[in-house]
Amino acid sequence: MPLERSVPLSVLDLASVVEGGTPAESFRRTMEMAQLAERLGYNRYWLAEHHNMSGIASSATSVVIGYVAGGTKRIRVGSGGIMLPNHAPLVIAEQFGTLESMYPGRIDLGLGRAPGSDQTTARALRRDLSMQGQEFPELLTELWAFFHPPADQYRPVRATPGEGLNVPIWLLGSSGFSAKLAGELGLPFSFASHFAPEYLMQAIHLYRSSFRPSEALSQPYVMVGVNIIAADTDEEAKRLATSQQLQFLSLIRGTPGKLKPPVDNMDQLWQPHEREALLSKFNFGAIGGKAAVEARMNEILKDTMADELIVTSQIYDHKARLRSFEIIAEAGNLQSTV
Template structure:
């Protein structure tokens, strides 16, 4: 019997957008405001992503923003979607998230990625030395997990305080088969970034489930799927709001940076037919429209993926419209 969208948790991935005409301080205030509403609306998690040297994203110091959100909310889980482990010492991440879990017990998630979250020059500025290109991700992950739960009798001389002995859920995030396979083999929960890389979604989920081995953390596979969702009172208004995100993807294709732009009435004068095709493919798993349209789309996506949870991103220029989108979504799925 297939699941229904009212039977699985829904969560939020906040890319902390800095919109044209605003500041990072405005973005972080909006992040906390959205998180507080999400707490009331029944969302399960509120995750923030690590990106660097991007004028349109304010969550570069991800663990600090997580603490800001956790301190301003009551129930919702707060975490990283994700922290890019090759950018950091595993010890530092263990200490940071050990501190967060000590401050907000039972509410912190640690989602890990192996991409840099930046361009090569910024990666160099992050002091990422040789071997920090993600190829040693399994070894870094093993070191990180060892700080939380040292092997009995190991006599570890380097310890993560706070961190040691704490049960912080570790998720692997990915947009290809690497993390899908590794999270399955380690028995960890897996989140696929289909909100920007939909092509490999179904094969990655299949790989994760077939590779899964039960662990102390999980007895069965648990897969969360990232989805772009924008809800408005009408299909037309939702499509218009979505043009801000389309312009953002267009910037990425053109290798340009910038803040999140206001919506436009039509993208046709802005993109080429080739760019349009690329962006529509990247947004192939999006759900954009009125409540009825989005409900039907999400039901189809759930049947296709059999997801255990969905995490939603909504790059909407106007904060009130963004709040309204998440409010309408909550009414659909709860």
Template structure:
């Protein structure tokens, strides 16, 4: 169920490292969900043209600043508007759903867009507890059920057995080879991914403190299964611009978003500001900066240097980049600069 080849040896190089896009489908101040969907498709088309490897969308609920709640529907929208880039979930929060429904949804997507669909799975609710209860309709569900839900989902993708042995079948879904990833921000999913021999993606863009611990756990405990060798993707927040000053100004939209989350507030993505000093106190500043400790913000040279440093540190097999920027053209340009960095790294490869 994977499109991956075995990972290259340690000491990876940027020119060998695939780079992908994680889109949170932001709703900006003064915008709408419909606007957000149009921008997501536009970003995906640019990413495809620039050679990004995959385009993932994340499940969140009851968040006025994120439009990707119906994640499977939006994946179909993006896949239908592109031709070759892999499209998937980063991720589907499996405890929110019946595994049969997810098998049917992604079986449908894979049947419509064969060879292009990824299913990334997480165990968090992607929202607050009251909304999680509204989604699940069963207060007894929790992330602790995730391994059982995963086993059930994997069962639905197996080839058909004897009719008397299989009373519930995912149609479409049954027998389809869809790459399944486990996503995490701690060691739990890293360990589960290693047990199943699955690819693993770590969300260091919002849980940087556990990145190296989770990667180490995943690689040390990995058992061949869906993959013969471990494959780890690292999620990064990158905001690039022509100047460092402009990049740091653009980053204030994400800083405001995190600050509002700390304060228990929700709302659309705010325009950038010239300074955050009037918006946060020193304690809040420390929390926001800690959460963004792996964020790469700056001009092209700074981003290049930091990407090389993170690759040396993590030995990532792939990067997936989230860019929370208010202005769509500035967001596109940030990804374009990353594309240029990767292209220049490939062109500079010794031959």
């Protein structure tokens, strides 16, 4: 069944490091994936900030964004997201001002308020552990001011490059805090439903009901994160999906590591309560062939009325991952630029 309502599709890439692989290999795969996404007609390509995780190579997020933007021509490239409390707002304004100057009209700045790490790592990042995200609005205001200083007011510290540049700011969230703030500020909002689906509908309602028009947006704009693993058959997709299930299982057990190859039978590896917890995370997503993916995407768009979907697929085999995004593009009615 073709999509009843076509929306832009985007990619969220964690620059996964597979078992037996290296970050250098991950970056090469990321570039190939981004170039394919551009040819297939995906709208944007986002990378996420995580620290102290051997299976994720995108810790220096702005650096990887520059690498991807430099290897592509049209697709928007950005952060999904930068964890703002880990950084001085001036530094982020300068970094993304630099990226926007190099790749004008193609850079997105998605912001989150979590540390993207554990407490020990947050301490190593010099983050004040007494703060629990409540300082985020103040940091966001400071960052915004570096991009948009008052014309009639002297400012002793200025972001160069950065000041006066139009870098779209998105708020990212997995709860209601950022949803409400994004609505009140009139900013686009992206919800992390790929790992927190249970709060999705509540957060979308809160965002839309809180929305106030702004310079950035005249009406709400919602993008939702979706786990989609596609293959030429349902059976193949289900097997490929076990790599991502193994990754979630390692997180639940407190033993995060590199992305593992798929297995034939997860029932031999997880306990019943772990299975229940894991499968609940995949309720908001799709695993299967093109027909199954189309049907599930239609359901998601009907339920959420999302303006855009951003897809993440943790697939061990690189060629299978590329094929997955080709199938998703077909299911999403994307127009190839090849």
